[in-house]
Amino acid sequence: MNVLKRCIYGFSILSLALISVQCKGNQKEEKQENTTQKMDSVSIEKKEYGTTPAGQKVDVYTLKNQKGMEVNIMTYGGIITSLKVPNKAGVSEEVAIGFNNLEQYTKPNPYFGALIGRFGNRIANGKFTLDGKEYQLAINNRPNALHGGPEGFHRRIWTAEEAKGGDVASLKLKYVSKDMEEGYPGNLTVFVTYTLKNDNSLDVLYEATTDKKTIVNLTQHCYFNLSSDFTKPILNHEITIDADKLVPVAATLIPTGELKDVTNTPFDFRKPKLVGKEIEAKDEQLKNGLGYDHCWVLNNQDKGERFAASAYDATSGRLMEVYTDQPGIQFYSGNFLDGTLPMRNGGTYARRTGFCLETQHYPDSPNKKDFPTTVLSPEENYKTKTTFKFSVK
Ligand code: BGC
16 A cells, blocks of 8 residues: 555656656747747738739738838739838838829839839830840830830739748749730749848849740839928939949930940939939930939949949938949939829829839840840849848938
């Protein structure tokens, strides 16, 4: 009896000890999980955004970091619907033009926040020749083809895959553009990965492969107003562009083919200059663009990703720097915004209330043999990265 009692007693003590060890283990695990959550300084949240008139479901992803930066990206057009960045008082506010509902994005608009493809900017008369074969693209900007055509990548549904690790949040979007879609040859598989980091930068990584020779020139078409006051023109923003040369255009905004030194012209932004300073100057190029709507030939093209341009708004203190490995950057001062499109909280977007800095190859490259090539062959990988980095000063 005694022996039995002792055995039971001993067994109970052992079980208690085991349970307590296990509990401690669990606590430790829980503790670790909590610490990981705390260290996980970024977040991604997915929500339904709506349904297009064609019945396609659209999601929106919110990427947030710990420094007050937040970006919303939807699967329709890979569009940045909102971008919030702190000002010099630490207040996070909207800096990107956008609408407050999906329906408005599906109606004609000048590519607000959108991913642009297969070919950013204009191709003269929508025509180009590859290996002796002439291709005709849809004309959507008389007499030219613009930004990939009327049903370009900005109006497509992209599939999305989210990833989060450490202090980085990524959204990888995918779209497969079919052979001859919008007139372009080859099935093109495209990935665009947006990555938000804790240094208040947003990377945009573009990747593509094709099964037939084609042309590719992808970009992002966000309109920024760093003051966050979308009723005010961006003329008080100070722009810097690291470019000694410009790609001059003719009246229909197609490059003439020459590259022009910016020295002593309103296009010299090598030192910071207010957009408004010379935008009304008597200048043939400004006349053709109705303001700034040109591609600059970036310096240091052999250096990979490097500083390309910046924009600074003194009232808010916000500075945006653009880094890229691309040869060109289109600085567009929102000249065609005409007060017809609704702002998020009432009112309309008036002329020059937003600007774009679109990293890319030069417009009409397929028809300009001296411009860096935009041809992609099946044995090549298209890969290019642009970073928008925000800070205050
Ligand atoms: C072009 C402008 C055009 C705008 C919106 C910019 O990339 O350079 O000419 O009006 O996009 O379509």
